[in-house]
Amino acid sequence: MHQQEQTPLAGERDSTGAVTGLLTRRHFLQALGTVGGAGMLMSGLSAFNIGIASAQDRPPPLSGDANGKSVIILGAGLAGLVAAYELGRQGYDCKVLEARRYAGGRCQTARRGFVLPQLGQDDEVCDFDDGEYFNHGPWRIPYHHRSTLHYTQEFGIPLEIFVNHNEAAFAYRDGGGPLNGQPVRQKEIIADMRGHTAEILAKHVDQGALDVPLSAEEREKFLEFLVGEGHLERDSLDYLGTGGRGYASDPGAGLNPGEPSSPHTLAALLNSDLFGIVSSVSGYTQQKTMFQPIGGMDRIPKAFEERLGDAITFGARVTQLQHSDDGVVVDYLDGDSGETRQLAGDYCLCTIPLSVLRNIENDFSDEFRSAMDAVSYTPTCKLALQMKTRFWEVEDHVFGGHSFTHNSEVGNISYPSTGWQGRKGVLQGVYNFGANAAQFSALPRDQRIDKALGVGEKIHAGYRRDFENAFSTAWHLVPENLGGWASWSDEARQHSYPLLNEPQGRVLLAGEHLSYMTGWMSGAIESSWLQIEKLHAMAMAS
Amino acid sequence: MKQLIPATVIAVPLLMAAQSALADGEPLYQQNCSACHMTDGSGIPGAFPALADSDFVAGNLEELIRIVAYGRAGMPSFGDELASAELAEILNYIRDTFNDTPSDLSATDVEALKVTGTAKMGREE
Numbered sequence: 001m002h003q004q005e006q007t008p009l010a011g012e013r014d015s016t017g018a019v020t021g022l023l024t025r026r027h028f029l030q031a032l033g034t035v036g037g038a039g040m041l042m043s044g045l046s047a048f049n050i051g052i053a054s055a056q057d058r059p060p061p062l063s064g065d066a067n068g069k070s071v072i073i074l075g076a077g078l079a080g081l082v083a084a085y086e087l088g089r090q091g092y093d094c095k096v097l098e099a100r101r102y103a104g105g106r107c108q109t110a111r112r113g114f115v116l117p118q119l120g121q122d123d124e125v126c127d128f129d130d131g132e133y134f135n136h137g138p139w140r141i142p143y144h145h146r147s148t149l150h151y152t153q154e155f156g157i158p159l160e161i162f163v164n165h166n167e168a169a170f171a172y173r174d175g176g177g178p179l180n181g182q183p184v185r186q187k188e189i190i191a192d193m194r195g196h197t198a199e200i201l202a203k204h205v206d207q208g209a210l211d212v213p214l215s216a217e218e219r220e221k222f223l224e225f226l227v228g229e230g231h232l233e234r235d236s237l238d239y240l241g242t243g244g245r246g247y248a249s250d251p252g253a254g255l256n257p258g259e260p261s262s263p264h265t266l267a268a269l270l271n272s273d274l275f276g277i278v279s280s281v282s283g284y285t286q287q288k289t290m291f292q293p294i295g296g297m298d299r300i301p302k303a304f305e306e307r308l309g310d311a312i313t314f315g316a317r318v319t320q321l322q323h324s325d326d327g328v329v330v331d332y333l334d335g336d337s338g339e340t341r342q343l344a345g346d347y348c349l350c351t352i353p354l355s356v357l358r359n360i361e362n363d364f365s366d367e368f369r370s371a372m373d374a375v376s377y378t379p380t381c382k383l384a385l386q387m388k389t390r391f392w393e394v395e396d397h398v399f400g401g402h403s404f405t406h407n408s409e410v411g412n413i414s415y416p417s418t419g420w421q422g423r424k425g426v427l428q429g430v431y432n433f434g435a436n437a438a439q440f441s442a443l444p445r446d447q448r449i450d451k452a453l454g455v456g457e458k459i460h461a462g463y464r465r466d467f468e469n470a471f472s473t474a475w476h477l478v479p480e481n482l483g484g485w486a487s488w489s490d491e492a493r494q495h496s497y498p499l500l501n502e503p504q505g506r507v508l509l510a511g512e513h514l515s516y517m518t519g520w521m522s523g524a525i526e527s528s529w530l531q532i533e534k535l536h537a538m539a540m541a542s
Numbered sequence: 543m544k545q546l547i548p549a550t551v552i553a554v555p556l557l558m559a560a561q562s563a564l565a566d567g568e569p570l571y572q573q574n575c576s577a578c579h580m581t582d583g584s585g586i587p588g589a590f591p592a593l594a595d596s597d598f599v600a601g602n603l604e605e606l607i608r609i610v611a612y613g614r615a616g617m618p619s620f621g622d623e624l625a626s627a628e629l630a631e632i633l634n635y636i637r638d639t640f641n642d643t644p645s646d647l648s649a650t651d652v653e654a655l656k657v658t659g660t661a662k663m664g665r666e667e
Contacts, residue, residue, distance in 0.1 A: 119586050120577065355616030359588050376613025435574055435623035442577035476578060482589055482616055489612060489619070 056526060057146045059086045060533040064540045066091035071535065072330050072343055073097070074321075075351035076312050077105020078521050079510040079528040081304035082151075083349045084311055087532055092539075095343060096308070097316040097332050099480050104301030105351075106137035106481060107521060110384065110471050111296070118477040122445075127386075127469045132419075134384035134426045135297040136473040138521050140164065143289045145522035147529065148300075152293065155303035162290040163417045165282070166401020170459050173406040177272030179264060183459040186277055186404070188245045188264060191231065193278045195239035196266040198230020202237040239263065277404050285520065292417060300521070316341075318352065320361040323505040347535055348507045351528070353377070354500075355482035357509075364504050374496035375513060377483020379437035379476035383430035383452050386469050390425045391462030403459055408436050410455045429456055429470075433484070441474035448472055485512055485519030501530075508535050567635025570628050574620065575636075583640040594640035603645060606633055607655045626652035 059082070071087055073080045076098035084094040102108075110116070111133045114126040128134070140162050141148050152159055167187035173180050204210045205223055214222060227234055231242035241263040251258030269275050281287070293299040305312065315335020322329045328348040334341050350357065355377045364372070392398040392415050399420060403413040414428035429452035432440055440448060449470045456463035475484040488497060501514055510524075510531040517523030572581060578590040585592035593599050599606065610629055613619030620629060627649035638644045 119589055120580060358615055373615040375616070376618050377616045379618050434618060435620055438575070438577055438618065438620075439573050442573060442575075474577065476618070479589060483618070487613065487618065 056522075058150050059529050060536075062086070062090045062533065062536045064536075066536070066539060068093050069347070069539050070095070070345040072328055072345040072348045073351065074318055074330065074348065075105060075511070076100075076103040076301070076305075076314075077351055077511065078107055078301065078524040079351040079512070080105070080349070081301055081308070082525050082528040083351070083510065083532050084308050085304055086529070087535070088308070088311065090536065093345075094308075094311050095345065096312040097318055097330065097343070098312055098314050099317045101314045101335070102298075102301075103305045103312060103314075104137075104298050105524075106475070106484075107297055107301050108135070108137045109296030109298040110134045110136055110473075114471075116471075116473060117479065118474055119479055120477060121441075121474075124472055126471045128426060128471070129386065129424055132386055132424060132426050133296045134428070134471055135292070136382045136384065136471065137475075138297055138519075139292065139428075141291040141521070142285050142287065143291070144284070145517075145520065147522045147525040149291070151300065151303070151525070152291075155300075155307075157299050157303055158294045159291040160294045160418060162292040163400025163415075164286060164290045164402070165288060166398060166415070169398050169401040169415070170396075170403040171274050171277050171406070172403065172459050173273055174458075175273060177274075178268040179272035179274055181458075183403070184264075184274060185246055188261075189269060189274050190278050191242055191245035192239075192263040192266075193269055193275050195230040195232065195242065195263060196269075198226040198232055199237060199239040202226040202230070202232055206237060273406075285517075294418070318360055321348065321350065321507065322363050323348065323507050325505070328506050346506065347539065349528075349531060349535060350507055350509050351511045351524075353481055353483065353511065354486060354509075354513050356480060364507075368499060368504050371496035371499045374489075374492035376487045376489075377476065377481075378433055378485055378487045378519070379435075379441070379474070380433050380484030381430055381437045381440045381448075381472070381474045382428060383448060383473070384471040385427045385429040385449075385452060385456075385467055386424060386471075387427060387462070387466040388424055388468050389462060389466045390419075390422060391460055391466055392427070393421060393425075395462060396460055405455050405459070407455050408432065409440065410452055411436075413456055413459065424468075427456075429453070430472075437474065437476065437484075441477060445470075445472060487518070503534065503538065506538070566628070567631040568639070570624075570632050571635050574624065574628075575632065583636060593636045596641060599636055600641040600643040603633075603647065603651070604655060606637075607647070607652050611652065611656055621656055625649070626656070 066087070068091065070093040071083070073084050073094055073096040076096050080096055080098070081103060084096050088094045108116075110126040110128070112126055112128050112130055116124040116136075118124060126134075141152070141159070143149075151157075167185070167190060169186055170183035171186050171189055172183050175181070201210070202223055205214075205219060205226070223237075226232065227237070230239055231244065232239050241261055243260070245263065246261050247258045248261045249259035317333040317335070318330055319333055319340065320331035327344055327346050330343045330345075330348065331340055332343065333339075352360065354372050354375050358369070358372050362369070398415055400415050400417040402415070405412055409432065410429070411431040411433075414431065416425050416427065419425055430440065430448070440451070443451070449467075449472070452470075453464045453467055475481055497514075500509055508531045510528045512518050512520065512523035512527065514527040514531070515523030517526070575593075579585050579593050580590075583592060583594035591598070607629070608614070609617055610633065611619060611621030629652045630647040630649050633647050634645050
């Protein structure tokens with residue numbers, strides 16, 4: 001979600017909520033082989049798409065004619081939309097049941113008039129000015145999420161850069177350190193921490209005090225690296241600051257060479273606990289380049305919707321799912337008539353989040369149901385603030401990126417990567433997770449807004465002054481989701497997750513919850529690709 | 543992750559808990575649980591189970607600790623984010639106030655069951 005605030009240990013969460021430390025294929029497969037023997041290993045291999053080279057780049061090639069076999073797809077989120085689109089092209093008769101009145105699942109965009117019902121709360125109504133919008137669900141596409149980019153390319157959805165890194169944005173922390181209680185530009189912290197570190201290291205290398213065997217030539221090259229890395233003086237190896245950390249007075253025309261800035265001392269940075277924002281490289285999902293669709297993330301589901309025509313029934317709440325050797329029967333409450341209706345099909349792809357699916361009557365095996373119950377879901381809140389000026393751009397010269405607040409109640413502040421130099425703008429003033437999100441959503445709405453403004457005004461003078469209205473989302477309270485994304489413990493991944501990737505008779509599950517990219521659109525898309533390939537294989541074999 | 547928390551960090555909430563016993567159960571419940579399970583523990587049918595008059599809440603203590611600490615069936619895991627003493631107080635509160643089944647769970651009881659990793663709250667890389 002955001003840049004890393006600090007570099008955590010493998011398996012921990014960084015400041016963005018992303019889990020660090022990659023679970024390698026090798027580790028995963030070794031674990032599977034140990035637990036379940038060869039059979040488990042084989043299904044694990046298929047789950048990991050080994051031997052299916054295309055699975056992350058483009059949909060699986062499905063050969064053979066479906067002959068109009070019918071597939072009921074539950075949920076018109078990305079997983080359901082992808083399945084309906086790809087299977088439909090292959091000659092399957094696809095019917096999609098969607099509880100909401102629009103497609104996209106969590107992939108939503110709030111604009112003026114958008115209403116988001118949340119359990120135990122008044123409906124959240126978006127009151128932004130026309131033209132302003134906010135992606136309260138997924139908001140970023142990493143450059144290596146090739147499956148998401150496959151569809152934006154195929155549908156010609158124009159993208160723009162999402163600024164995920166901005167060194168001109170701020171870091172702020174309350175506390176007793178010399179740099180606490182004031183916004184500090186991230187570039188100052190990054191330049192000074194690396195400069196001081198390089199200086200110490202370079203001087204040790206230079207004096208031969210480093211207990212690392214280096215040849216004379218290697219030593220020279222290493223020194224050269226440290227001088228460049230830390231912007232050190234070439235002869236003294238001192239770190240005296242660098243233009244990159246900003247100027248006390250900017251260089252200008254004529255006789256104005258500018259006035260250099262002075263670095264913060266290492267002690268000041270350490271005692272202010274601001275060094276955590278510095279890390280050599282950001283997490284895999286956080287790196288440049290990132291994208292967003294121009295005009296809102298819901299451009300993606302809308303593009304599918306246009307191509308699916310009347311295959312989607314909206315306002316259809318699934319109440320029961322039954323399967324047999326011959327087919328699948330789904331009961332749903334029709335939103336228009338209020339009547340219960342029944343739909344029968346040859347196969348079913350169910351993309352309903354497990355948090356919701358477990359409350360729907362079904363005839364899955366006890367083992368399968370128990371596996372469904374092994375997952376937990378992450379509570380997460382986002383709160384958007386419409387501001388009547390773009391003070392962050394005009395007054396503070398921050399264009400996109402995130403300011404790190406070191407306040408886990410509220411999370412970081414994110415600036416819009418669109419509408420540059422426009423009149424107004426929508427900030428993301430809150431993005432929190434877990435217990436912080438559970439707590440935040442228990443507050444009355446005005447207190448939620450006040451908390452967000454209270455953090456932001458410490459960084460920007462205009463923050464409270466220019467606030468106009470807010471849009472508040474708690475995904476754990478959205479009835480069609482009951483959580484931001486699936487959260488798997490290692491234990492549940494090992495013992496329950498593999499089974500949920502297997503068919504229950506003629507039913508297959510799909511969604512971000514059945515991926516190792518939980519909470520990402522690519523997780524939903526690639527899970528769908530994997531499961532429709534299995535569904536197609538079943539259909540061809542019968 | 544829990545194993546990495548130095549003992550000194552855990553010791554503070556433990557001491558605090560010993561002094562305050564049940565006193566903090568209600569505010570902790572309202573703060574952490576009420577958004578889903580409602581302020582009176584009535585829950586929301588079809589989404590969040592009622593904690594009041596609940597056989598589950600009044601039942602096996604180990605099961606109860608596990609679900610709060612690790613998460614399960616859509617319920618988030620709180621074991622990494624709340625102190626064991628806080629979890630114990632919340633559980634004592636919902637058993638006593640909502641189910642008339644007092645219990646005397648302590649941080650030690652919760653710690654004893656925290657042996658496996660909790661669900662990861664973050665999105666995966």
